[in-house]
Amino acid sequence: VDARDTGRDAVIAMRMRLFDRQGRQRERTLEMQSLRGTAAAADGIGDRVLLRFSYPNDIRGTGLLVLERPGRDDDRYLYLPALGRVRRIAGAERQESFAGSDLSYEEIGGRALEDYTYELLDAKATWTAPDGRTHAAYRLRSIAKDASLTYPSAVSTVRADNFVVVQAEVFDRRGTRAKQYQVRRLEQISGVWTVMEAVMSHEVDRTRTELVVTTARYNTGLSPEAFSRRALEQPAR
Numbered sequence: 001v002d003a004r005d006t007g008r009d010a011v012i013a014m015r016m017r018l019f020d021r022q023g024r025q026r027e028r029t030l031e032m033q034s035l036r037g038t039a040a041a042a043d044g045i046g047d048r049v050l051l052r053f054s055y056p057n058d059i060r061g062t063g064l065l066v067l068e069r070p071g072r073d074d075d076r077y078l079y080l081p082a083l084g085r086v087r088r089i090a091g092a093e094r095q096e097s098f099a100g101s102d103l104s105y106e107e108i109g110g111r112a113l114e115d116y117t118y119e120l121l122d123a124k125a126t127w128t129a130p131d132g133r134t135h136a137a138y139r140l141r142s143i144a145k146d147a148s149l150t151y152p153s154a155v156s157t158v159r160a161d162n163f164v165v166v167q168a169e170v171f172d173r174r175g176t177r178a179k180q181y182q183v184r185r186l187e188q189i190s191g192v193w194t195v196m197e198a199v200m201s202h203e204v205d206r207t208r209t210e211l212v213v214t215t216a217r218y219n220t221g222l223s224p225e226a227f228s229r230r231a232l233e234q235p236a237r
Contacts, residue, residue: 008036008192008218009035009218009219010032010033010192010216010218010220011220012032012034012194012213012215013030013032013216014029014211014214015029016028016030017209017210017211019208021205021206027055028053028055028056029055030052030053031052032049032050033049033227034048034049034050035047035224035226035227037224043224044070045069048065048068048227049064049065049108049109049227051063051065051108051109059099060081061235062078063079063233064079064109064232065077065227065229066108066109067227068112070112073112074094076088076109077229079232086229086233089105094106101200101209102200102205102208107200115146116143116145117143118143119141119143120139121139121141122139125138127167129166129186130185136159137158138157140155141154141156142156148173150172150173151179152171154169155169155171156169164183164193165181166182167180168180177203179200179201179203180200180201180203181199181201182201183195183198184196189216190216190218192216195211195213196212196213196216197210198211
């Protein structure tokens with residue numbers, strides 16, 4: 001549900017459902033704001049993402065701020081209201097679980113393209129959507145330059161008409177498929193292709209996290225000042 005590829009700012013509200021291995025469910029609500037940037041920006045920051053939970057109460061106000069730093073490690077900050085402080089997420093932690101979900105900090109906030117090498121596996125692949133329609137697609141493998149990462153490689157399926165990643169298999173250091181990402185619903189909102197429903201399944205832990213977008217707004221007029229450590233500490237609405 002990464003809206004940063006839209007070329008504009010976005011405000012996306014969503015529900016997150018977490019399922020444990022017994023099928024028990026927990027539900028959360030959150031909002032993600034994003035602003036597209038460029039490597040040539042005066043402050044050296046590219047894309048910006050601010051995510052904050054609003055429900056339930058035990059996680060309300062918890063937030064994540066990601067500032068892309070082209071050419072070096074991105075800045076990632078986690079705010080925990082219970083502790084009343086902001087903690088920087090080190091680069092080595094970027095593939096750890098975000099807020100107990102099956103998604104990592106990297107998968108939530110985006111990853112630096114230059115941290116991976118890429119191989120086109122199939123230029124004439126197809127992807128069958130949940131509605132049964134088949135779309136032309138590309139399949140490519142991404143391999144982390146840092147082989148010590150928990151998940152150093154992935155094979156992604158990208159729709160050829162809109163370049164949205166609609167499916168991905170994530171592999172651990174032993175080459176075992178550990179996680180699988182699938183798009184369940186894809187719509188155009190204000191002319192922007194938006195992932196409206198997706199699921200990340202952890203095949204080793206037998207858990208899964210579902211994301212459902214409830215509202216998506218683009219060109220809202222967000223400014224870079226809305227993406228700061230001070231903004232991260234603001235109460236959830």
